[in-house]
Amino acid sequence: MKETAMAGRSPDTLDQKNVPTGNDGDERDPRPADEGTTSPATDEVPPRSEDADDETGADDETVDAESAESAEGTEGSEKAEEAETPADEKPESAVPGPKEPKPEPEPEATAEPAKPAESSETTRVIALPRTGTDRTGTDGKDADPTSDAPVPDDATRSLRKPRPSWAVDPDAPAKPVPTPREQTPEQAQKQAQKQAQKQAPERDRTPERDKAPKPKPVPEPKPARTPAAASAPDAASDAALVQRQRQEQTRKREQEREDARARLDLLARLSVPAGSSAAPRSRGRARLAMIAIPLAALLLVIAFVAVQLLRPLPDPVLTLRDSASSTTLGGDRISIPWPKEGQGAVTVAGSGVYETFGPEKSVPTASTAKIMTAYVLLRKHPLKRGEPGPTITVDAQTVAEGKAKDESRIEGLTEGQTFSQQDMLKMLMIPSGNNIGRLLARWSTKTDDQTAFVREMNEAAKDLGMKNTVYTDPSGLDKGTVSTAVDQLKLAEAVMEYDVFRDVVALPNAEIPGHGRIYNNNDRLILAGLGIVGIKTGSNTPAGGTLSWAAYKTFDGEDRLILGTMMAQHAPGPDINGGDSLVLVQDNSRKVVASVREMLTSANVVKKGEVVGHVDDRFGRRIPVVTTKSLDLVGLSGQKVTLTYGRKGDGALSRTARAGAVVGELTVGNGPDAHRIPLALKEGLTEPSLGTRLTRLG
Incomplete structure (x- = not known):
């Protein structure tokens, strides 16, 4: 509660604003307390309409806490009762007279310049008369207690109107605030006592005040500002502050209403x-x-x-080195003395590597065709070394063909004569009897002609990979029987696997029981000391001279077999039945045999565990493919060795495989004896995981 001096205001203003008027000074305003009573502690502004409540709620909530506390104290607004004055009493400031000195301001009060007072709905200024003990004259004597004249310097108090009960913040804790409309009996008794004291002498009233019950302690009021006119600026600033707070509160409420309406509108749209x-x-x-x-x-x-x-899973892909790469055997290359015409080929048995010269085209074979006849016979009727085999009877056709001219034949045979299969094989290969070849063809197929046997010869050639070879007869006399040097070299490697055949062709001559001694047409080479052990000569006018030969050379403690062929060797000038051409091919072949025997060498061409490719599982993983064994190859010095990589089988690779599973093959060499090395997975191949299958793009 603020106390402000009212010296700056006229008595008339105070009487009009603060004191109710009446006809009789002893009579009070006949209106009840709720109809305009101006008690500073209990007056309330009657409730307004709902619109007014919204506008003034902020003002009511910002009322100073001191006013509310002063209105709540002293058990029923005791100070408010003291502030009431009868209608016949007037403030002392209203009586003209000499001015008494103004009371000294309290030490903590500070003077502020007076500002024009602004009206406020929440503040009323009333004059509070001093009690008898406080009133003194200028001469220091007590004033007449019954005197109605007000003291000129009597101060007034500025009381802030308490907040109405209907404007209290609903969130604030409730405080018991007695209203002026309801007075307890105790309050009525106190009011009657105070009224009696006002009409009694001052000395009689003082004890009554002392006997009055002490009010509850209230917070010490803030010091009043001096001069008294300073209350006007305070009221103005309070009003401005209230106005700003009211506007802010109003703005916030409007914003809250807008937000609420927006939420309700959204809820309505969704529901x-x-x-x-x-x-x-x-x-x-x-x-x-x-x-x-x-x-x-x-x-x-x-x-x-x-x-x-x-989605179907893609098949793994096997990728190897260049499908036909090569390596070269160590050492200096020695040139082979090939002839200028014809064609030929040479190899070290088991190396799978061929050295050739001349165009590879089919030419007549002459008697070298008997090598295939022996091969088919031994494959169908095999013999062990030294075993004579079944007995074969000479027929009339064989006897008659033995008397023919212009072809190689066995003469002096008689019909019904019998020979062992091994003796028949010797008469076929050593002196090259054409009539014996035809007899063996009929005996093997149990037919009257050689057609079935020739068919078997062509089938065997196909099995050996002799792509450029065709047989029309078992003797080679027919010029329709053709082949190449490379194809004849493949046949030589195959037939030399039979021990009985190697033993027969290595003989320079042989004694045949019931017939006599026979001589080898290749004895000039067999006896040359070059280790030549066969195989078969051939000669006639269309073919010229042909020869398939075999020679041994010890290398690294082992006997190495060297095989070669030479075809289409034609001697100059007329050559009836190819006799001169036969000598020519033997001489040229001997030179080749002597050369290649000195060219043998050995080299490591494959190492075990060497990575030669990989398998791509098509999901970003590559499994290495490695060789499963090593290979040391014996060949000719400086010879180029072909390495061919391929997959195993024709089907798709499996998506799962263990480590070590064979997926490919490495072929070393280009002949029938080429080496084949399995290629295996170094690690296991597994199915792709679920995450890999979900994230794959390809």
Whole structure:
């Protein structure tokens, strides 16, 4: 509660604003307390309309806490009762007379310049008369207690109107505030005692005040500002502050209302069914989009997962080194003395590497065709070394063909004569009897002609990979029997696998029981000391001279077999039955044999565990492919060795395989005896994981 001096105001103003008027000074305002009583502690502004409440709520909430506390204290607003004055009493400031000195301000009060007072609905200024003990004259004597004249310097108090009960902040804790409309009996008794004291002498009233019950302690009021006129600026600033707070409160309430309306509007849009007339089509579409978009996204995810899981997995891919790479055997290369014409080939048995010269085209074979006849016979009727084999009877056709001219034949045979299969093989290969070849063809197939046997010869050639060879007869006399040097070299490697055949062709001559001694047409080479052990000569006019030969050379403690062929060697001038051409081919072959025997060498061409490729599982993983064994190759010095990499089988690779599983093959060489080395996985091949299948793009 503020105390402000009212010296600056006229008595008339005070009487008009603060003191109720009446006809009789002893009579009070006949209106009840709730109809305009001006008690500073209990006056309330009657409630306004709802609109007014909204506008003034902020002002009421900002009322100073001191006013509320002073209105609540002293058990029923005792100070408010003291502030009431009868209608016949007037403030002392209203009586003209000499001015008494103003009371000294309290030490803590500070003077401020007076500002014009502004009216406030929440503040009323009333004059509080001093009690008898406080009133003194200028001469220091007590004033007449019964005197109605007011003291000129009597101060007034500025009381802030307490906040009405209906304007209290609902969130604030409730405080018991007695209203002026309801007075307890105790309050009525106290008011009667105070009224009696006012009419009694001052000395009689003082004891009564002392006997009055002490009010409850209240907070010490803030010091009054001096001069008295300073209360006006305070009131003005309070009013401005209240006004600003009211505007801020109003703005906040409006914002809250807008936010609430927006939330309600959104809730209404979401809660009203799409078919309702209250929901516009646009709202329905928006709500449908809010549901459809996430649902569509979910369906897309499900579809993507299903497609990824159901997509067929790609087959692994085997990638090896260049399909036909090569390596060169160590040492200096020695040139082979090949002739200028014809064609030929040479190899070290088991190396799978051929050295050739001349065009590889089919030419007549002459008697070298008997090598295939012996091969088919031994394959169908095999013999062991030294075993004579079954008995074969000479027929009339064989006897008759033995008397023919212009071909190689066995003469002096008689019909019904019998020979062992081994003796028949010697008469076929050593002196090259054409009539013996035809007899063996009929005996092997149990037919009257050689057609079936020739068919078997061509089948065997196909099995050996002799792609450029065709047989039309078992003797080679027919010029339609053709082949190449490379094909004849493949046949030589195959037939030399039979021990009985090697033993027969290595003989320079042989004694045949029941017939006599026979001589080898290749004895000039067999006896040359070059280790030559066969194989077969051939000569006639169309073929010229032909020869397939075999020679041994000890290398690294082992006997190495060297094989060679030479074809289409034609001697100059007329050569009836190819006799001169036969000598020519033997001489040229001897030179080749002597040369290659000195060219033998050995080299390591494959190491075990060497990485030669990989398997791509098509999911980003590559499994190395390695060789499973080493290979040391014996060949000719400086000879180029072909390395061919390929996959195993024709089907697709399995998507799962253990480590060591064979997936490919390395072929070393280009002949029938080429070496084949398995290629295996270094690590296991596994199915792709679920995550890999879901994230794959290819």
